[in-house]
Amino acid sequence: MPNQQSSNLEIRDLHVRITGEDREILKGINLTVEAGKIHAIMGPNGSGKSTLAYTLAGHPRYEVISGEALYHDENVLELAPEERSRLGLFLAFQYPVAVAGVSVANFLRAAVNAHRGEEGKDPKTTAMPIAQFRKMMQSQMQLLEMAPEFQRRYLNEGFSGGEKKRLEILQMAMLQPNMAIMDETDSGLDIDALRIVANGVNTVKEQNPEMGVLVITHYQRLLNYIKPDRVHVLMDGLMVREGGPELALELESKGYDFIREEVFGNASL
Amino acid sequence: MQAYNAPQNGAAVVEPQDSTALSTDQQVALEQARGLPLPVWKRTRLDGLEVDTLYPTFGAVEIDAPVTPGLYVADLQTALREKPELVAKYRGEAVVDDKNKFVAYNAALARDGVVVYVPRNVEVTEPIRVTYRVPQAGAAIFPRTLVIAEANSHVTVIEEFTSGLLNNQALVIPVSEIWANDGAHVRFMSLQTLDPHVSLLGAQTAIVDRDASIFWMSGAVGADVQHMDMAVRLAGNGSALDWLGFTFATGKQNLLWAPTVNHVGLSTTAQITWKTAVADTGYAIFDGMIKIDHSAQGTNSDLRDHVLHLSPAARSDSIPGLEIDANEVKAGHGSTSGQVDEEQLFYLQARGLNRREALRMIVLGFFASVIERVPLEDVRDRVLELIDGKL
């Protein structure tokens, strides 16, 4: 819901495993993503970054063992995925999903209207008028330098890696979330596309300065465009280090081993 | 595979209350129908049909036709009066009516029907709409559609088998016959939207002559049981068929389409694409066949069915067959079957759609590749609405 007051996302002692398996993937995450701030998470492959993102969005494959994620005074981990979305939480997927036969425009329209729906009200009365929707979609597509043909294509079907990522940000621009999690939105983007997508994110943020952002990335390069206030390091299911933007630069030059050594005392762990 | 049992109570399907009202020809045909055995259909549930409770009923046809110079459209009774030779020449010529008991009953008892005759070179731009409506529970209706498109003519016929809400059984035994003469182009769209108490057991046939083409759409969302045998004979050289079909079987519906395409002429082409969805304990059958005769060199033919399962108790049989007796041909056939993908559901939910809305979007998306190819916007909208109405 767009005009809600700003709110932090507070993740407290979050333990998560794959549904039906014993092994814990997240082993007690504590993290506060502040409203209006940009936080970055970096960490080696397999450390649990996507697990955290999916868990926050409510993917049924991830089972919360304990802990909570407070947002607008609610533990969002108890909500259905669509309720989290309507509360203003947005996840840009690392691997967006294709849906044949569903056009980008129809999908966006359904998503926008789902966010405008109100309990007990006829969806027809709350839906965005079609002309207003078209105008909004066209201007956001221009911002992301997407060709108009995209709106008629099927959702992510046959999209290139970079096109998929652009579409994720288009969805974010259309839904205007208050808390956006971006899982490797930079992967698969060429240099120009990276700049365009990052500009898109920054524009959405300018339109809604109270939006909190959690960027998951492997590369400092994205952080040149989307400047983080805080950088967090996730390793083996735990938040092991936090710092300012300089931490990302340090990781870029030194790799993760030095932190691993400090935290776990053994570089080969 | 569990085979269904046929009704045990003798050879009659439905009996007219007063058979003396029938013409001599009809009485002969009725005798013949009575004498035919019930078909042995493994995948069609006939044992629930309470034939003793059903009576032939007439007056079930509504026709809406544009005014076009040369075009003749009339209900069957009127056509029998006005153009008896025309009806005699074509009726029963495309469909074989002495083999299938139900078709034979239609031959004997059909009074509701439509005759469409399009003279040579006439292009009918607006569609002709024919609705066969089951008037009440207990009714058995015998619709007969005849479409005769003379050389180089164009015509579109939209046929729908429908009913209001019924509280008891009814039966529809339809037969449709279509002729596309040399160079003609016929679009035939047949929808089945019957109440789930109704059974439909029918046959539809088209004969396509030299360089003629047919666009055919077959759609079933209604009825308790449907068994529709369909045959297209690509008789003339260069004749072509583009056939789209869809089935959505929910509740305990048992819906079967059996399209057969017979390539006879040289360089004939056929593309048959079906989309089938099954939910609840629904059961849908696609029993398709392409037959390529020895004479049909240069054939290009393709037969596909795609099935989406929406519940573990729903069933489908998809049997695309191919018989080739010529050597210079391109022919393909196949079927796919899948379930709704949890990742897709989650992706849509993550954008604010609830599970129901997400599922609806995915299922409509599944049917989209067929719906989008329906040439008339109002039919497209109707099809969308029909599918949507079942979600």
Ligand SMILES: Nc1ncnc2c1ncn2[C@@H]1O[C@H](COP(=O)(O)OP(=O)(O)OP(=O)(O)O)[C@@H](O)[C@H]1O
């Ligand atoms: N669905 C799953 N089934 C089995 N194991 C999984 C599943 N999802 C994640 N895992 C495991 O959980 C761990 C964390 O995976 P996750 O995807 O969260 O890592 P990541 O930090 O996002 O990695 P990357 O940088 O490669 O994207 C890995 O060991 C991974 O194999």
Ligand SMILES: [Mg+2]
């Ligand atoms: Mg990941």
